[in-house]
Amino acid sequence: MGSIQKSRVLIVGTGGVGTMAAYALETGGKADVTAICRSNYDAVTKNGFSIDSLEHGNGITGFKPSHILNAVPKVAEEKLEPFEYVVVTTKNIPDVRPSVLDIISPAITAGVTTVVMLQNGLNIEKPIMKAFPDNVVLSGISFIGATETSLGVIRHDDNDSVKLGPFPDQAVSPERAEKAAKRFIDLYTACGKVEWAYDEDVKFTRWRKLVYNSSYNSVAAVLGMDTARMRMSQIVIDDLVRPAMKEIITIAKAVGVELPEGIDDKLIRTDPTDTAFVPSMGQDAAKGNYIEMENIVGEPVREAENAGVSAPTLRTIYGFLRGIQLKTKEKKGLWQPKFEDGNPYA
Ligand SMILES: NC(=O)C1=CN([C@@H]2O[C@H](COP(=O)(O)OP(=O)(O)OC[C@H]3O[C@@H](n4cnc5c(N)ncnc54)[C@H](OP(=O)(O)O)[C@@H]3O)[C@@H](O)[C@H]2O)C=CC1
Ligand SMILES: CC(C)(CO)C(=O)C(=O)O
The missing domain is CATH 3.40.50.720 (NAD(P)-binding Rossmann-like Domain)
Known part of the structure; x- marks a missing residue:
């Protein structure tokens, strides 16, 4: 043979x-x-x-x-x-x-x-x-x-x-x-x-995964916190994670993707609580690496704007993530702190 x-x-x-x-x-x-x-x-x-x-x-x-x-x-x-x-x-x-x-x-x-x-x-x-x-x-x-x-x-x-x-x-x-x-x-x-x-149905699967990544990954990056502690705190879930998840579900619906009822509750409880799991964006932020914030948060925010859907939590989180990325760019020499032409805050 x-x-x-x-x-x-x-x-x-x-x-x-x-x-x-x-x-x-x-x-x-x-x-x-x-x-x-x-x-x-x-x-x-x-x-x-x-x-x-x-x-x-x-x-x-x-x-x-x-x-x-x-x-x-x-x-x-x-x-x-x-x-x-x-x-x-x-x-x-x-x-x-x-x-x-x-x-x-x-x-x-x-x-x-x-x-x-x-x-x-x-x-x-x-x-x-x-x-x-x-x-x-x-x-x-x-x-x-x-x-x-x-x-x-x-x-x-x-x-x-x-x-x-x-x-x-x-x-x-x-x-x-x-x-x-x-x-x-x-x-x-x-x-x-x-x-x-x-x-x-790749579109569905990608939006479903975003429910977790847009919320937990980005909050982990901003707060430097694992998902068990977020749940133990209650406030981090109530004030940030769940509202971000709900916004992803609403944006998905506006672009024709119907996510299952209760997906936020299910994904909030998905990680074990006996280990301190930090999603990848949180790990990258802690290591001073660039973070995948454009595809995970920026793109859904832009989809929301195109569809005329309000996404205030994600928009605010995106602002924090852009700031974190800019600091990393400065550390790695990709951004210099100076006023560019047209900056109204000069
Ligand atoms: N890890 C996980 O459990 C999961 C990850 N994902 C996704 O999978 C993807 C990969 O994640 P993960 O494996 O964790 O990432 P890692 O950061 O562990 O690995 C990325 C690798 O790519 C290398 N790399 C980056 N740029 C280049 C380049 N220009 N040329 C050659 N090599 C390069 C890095 O090298 P170097 O070390 O030199 O930077 C590193 O070895 C991400 O999109 C993530 O969101 C999804 C689900 C789960
Ligand atoms: C949570 C996980 C590991 C998915 O399984 C992930 O997608 C990430 O950490 O970015």
Whole structure:
């Protein structure tokens, strides 16, 4: 029997989500993974990844994807065989260059490569679909809890259950997009340890996830607080988290997405209370990293404005998050404190 041709998969970003994707795809045996590492490149090329995983087991050491690179390959220029899939697992920060489009473009073969976006937030697909109208772009909404605790060291402690499906309004045929999504699910779940499902309604799934992320993630970033403490306080839920959730539910309705009755109550109680869980934006803010505030809060706020819906809590939270991001930009040299032309407060 001849050997099976493995799918060429590029994973851009090997933090929590990207490393667990590399591990699932490689151990499934149907994919030949090229992983892009950045700050963890030296650690990973030397020692491989160390992983403690709820689903794959604890104490995994020395894991190395088939190929490890420290920059995204320029497929056309370097005359490489096209990638069938490019999986995007960086944080998505459109207000800081390079954008996701800038980062992944060199690796995409027009008309061939499917882009899999395993990132939180709204409208993240728009720039990719505009630049590559003849490529399938897939949405993966992840519930995995995976963190890179130090360079090349990953803790994975929640089920890797992703809903994957085509973003709406693509120029490619729905049949081609569905086939690409189902094939990727097959490659990923071949490891036998995780359950992924085909997503028939990406718009719904993304808005549903926003109910949690827009509220809990951003309040965690502003207050530096875990979700158990927010619930124990009562006031943080009553004054911030629940009103933000209710606004997302109202904006979703205005754009044609009916979220289930009681979704706010359910998601408020979703995290365990015996650990101090801090959602990703809270972790990034605490580390002084850029935060994913534009796709998680800015986009819903803009959708609300377009639909004529009032969203005062989200609007205020967005103001705080923009301030936090500006402080990070100043620390990293991307913003200088000076009056620009036209500033009325000079
Ligand atoms: N972690 C989780 O449990 C969940 C995460 N998500 C979403 O998944 C996405 C990924 O999150 P997560 O894995 O936690 O993120 P991490 O911050 O852990 O990892 C992101 C990785 O991308 C790398 N990266 C960023 N920019 C580049 C670049 N230009 N070139 C190469 N590598 C780059 C980072 O490198 P460096 O370290 O050098 O910055 C880092 O290794 C986010 O959108 C998040 O919201 C969704 C659900 C759950
Ligand atoms: C809460 C979680 C881990 C989703 O499962 C998430 O999306 C985040 O922290 O940003």
